Amino acid sequence: MSKITTPYRYDFVGSFLRPQRLKDAKEAYQAGKLGRDEFDKIVNEEITKVVAMQKKLGFHVITDGEFRRTFWHLDFMWGFDGVGHRHTGKGIPFNGVLAVLDDTFLTGKIKAKPHPFVEYFKFLKQFEDENTVAKYTIPAPAQTFQQMIVPFNYENTRKYYETNEELIQDIAAAYRDVIRQFYEAGCRNLQIDDCTWGAVVGEAAAHRYKSLGIDIAEVKEQLLRVNNLALEGKPDDLIINTHICRGNYNSAFFCTGPYDSVADYVFAKENVNALFLEYDDDRSGGFAPLAKVSPDKKVVLGLITTKTPQLEDKAKVIARIHEAAQYVPLDCLYLSPQCGFASCEIGNKLTEEEQWAKLKLVKEIAEEVWGQGQF
DSSP, rough: OOOOOOOOOOOOOSSSOOOHHHHHHHHHHHSEEEEEEEHHHHHHHHHHHHHHHHHHHSSSSSOOOOTTTSBBTTHTTTTTTEEEEESOOOEEOOOSSSEEOOOOEEEEEEOOOOOOOHHHHHHTTOOBTTEEEEOOOEEOOOHHHHHHHHHHHHHHHHOOOSSHHHHHHHHHHHHHHHHHHHHHOOOEEEEEOOOOHHHHHHHHHHHHHHTTTHHHHHHHHHHHHHHHHHHHOOOOTTEEEEOOOSBBBBBBBOOOOTTTTTTIIIIIHHSSSSEEESSSSSSGGGGGGGEEEOOTEEEEEEOOOOSSSSOOOHHHHHHHHHHHTSSGGGGGGEEEEEEEOOOOBBBSOOOOHHHHHHHHEEEHHHHHOOTTOOO
16 A cells, blocks of 8 residues: 555646547447447556556656546446436537536436446556555535536436435435445545535626525535535545536636635535645635635645646746745645646647646646655
8 A cells, every 4th residue: 555645745636638549449439340348458558558657757646547537527426326317419608618518417316336436446556656646536525416406407306305405415425435435445545526616606606596596605505514424434544635626628617716705615614635726827816715724634736727738937836836825834735737637538728748748847846846855
């Protein structure tokens, strides 16, 4: 078992651009021109390559790049009993882009079963060594909760759950079971990716919920409750971090707003070890809300964007780190890109070479700020 834990001083969120060979193989498999065994062989080979590249760059945290998924969140939900999906070609409007996602909905009560992601983790874990640790990323419990109560799913969900509290209890129980499965498979570093807090920040969100007749303060309480309930009873040596995002699809974003209105909930009260926070542009606001971060948490500053290929100015990034250190001690701060490079398999608008250049920059800046070997 690796002794390295997350976050590492220079880190990343989890997903990477899908190589062309992987894209071609999936297209051929879906068209019936490639068998399942051959497709799986290609996926395994590409994951092996992307892990090797992470190590080559000197990173101490490894992921499978989310290469087995179409969507960062929905694929995981499909691993529960009581969740169905279908491809309709419909989507959700992002900033100038239509995010085409599978409809995902309840077909019964949510229950855990042996989850395929645990098997995916086992393949990744074989690459751990004395210098690296495998982390696995899954959507937050709040993300699954939100998926089932959004307006287009609300009526269907009420066929199975009379109240949100009943839904929260079942989601939390299902997650606790899957977290146990990961732990028994040797996972000690899990990351819950969460766009729900990003969806409730800012004035636009407040107006949207008000127009639906929903109390946004109650929504925040429910998001916090389902996440913390799901994490109850986790083993002491299991690190669980969260990544908070405002949407990342083909270089487009979903929402805008500072953390001020959610800091008293997720920064202060969510029972995670670290917060991976999006801070790559003005949409995220300033660092002042970091003052609400409870002293037991680490903060990973997502100051390098995955949405564009241009490399950030090193001096400006370093200055922002020190600005954030006015609110959180420098020793409790870490650095990463703001999100993954391919939250969905379509990926962001940059090349693989530009992707790796971004990670090299993260490492260089971290070593300059905190000193080489001081991690």
